Amino acid sequence: MQKIKNLAYLLMFSLVLFSCGEYQKVLNKGTSEDQYKMATKMYESKNYGKALRLFEKITPTYRGKPQMERIQFMVAQSNFNEKNYSISGYYFDRFAKNYPKSSKKEEAAFLSAYSYKLASPRFSLDPTDTNKALEAFQGFINEYPDSDKIEEANTHYKELRYKLQKKYFEIAKTYYRTADYDLRNYKAAIQAFDNLLSDYLGSEFKEEALYYRLKAAHDFVLKSTFRRKPERIKDAISAYEKLKRNYPESKFMDEANNMLVTLNDENKKSEDLIAKQKEFKDSQKK
Secondary structure (H helix, E strand, C coil), X not given: CXXXXXXXXXXXXXXXXXXXXXXXXXXXXXXXXXXXXXXXHHHXXXXXXXXXXXXXXXXXXXXXCCHHHHHHHHHHHHHHHCCCHHHHHHHHHHHHHHCCCCCCHHHHHHHHHHHHHHHXXXXXXXXXXXXXXXXXXXXXXHHCCCCXXXXXXXXXXXXXXXXXXXXXXXXXXXXXXXXXXXXXXXXXXXXXXXXXXXXXXXXXXXXXXXHHHHHHHHHHHHCCCCCCHHHHHHHHHHHHHHHHHHCCCCCCHHHHHHHHHHHHHHHHHHHHHHHHHHHHHHHHHC
16 A cells, blocks of 8 residues: 555656656747747646746747737736736736737726735835726726626725825824924925815815814914914814814814814914004004
């Protein structure tokens, strides 16, 4: 019994060695046709890394030929299976554009978007692939509204949109949190919150963004010189009114109301000081 097992292992080992030797021979010295057949064999046996090495070699030869459609899809799928998601996103997109009549165009369009989503890093990092995924899913949704993948595409789109909103929300909050060390960051925070609110209407972060927008404007008033205060008080009160108008029952309203009291006090002080300065100037003229 043990001898049979040993013979079986030896046979399997020999087959592996032969297979590896055959692959290397075709890779290095095979004709383009041999390499195409071997690449397809490697692809079908899920040896995607080896398949890609062969596809790379034969692509120049088959460019413009009928086999190229299949090759390009297998290249995209191999990269996807190897978790080279940015690359697979690019190749699936190229396939969809290069072969608009292909029966695999819809699948390629979806997989391009999905690849970019998988390549998309956590929200705090570079959003390039996230933006590509959003654009690709939007294109898929527009072009294939009746696809059996439409529900999944919409889910992915919403998740990506949320990720970008969270990124820009956290950037705005970081500006606010560091404004004590650099007063210019109050302006940066206010602008960042305004951008988020205008770029993402109905954002999941809208209520909190409006609150922090008010808070940044309020704190900026307190750090401002007398000359700058009137304009900034007006802006902060406008931010308060916007929060109250959109979320009258907001969990932030108690604090917002306290900030409004402070802003009105600052406004009164500012008006009194302006009035005294005017009186002084008028008295100097007499």
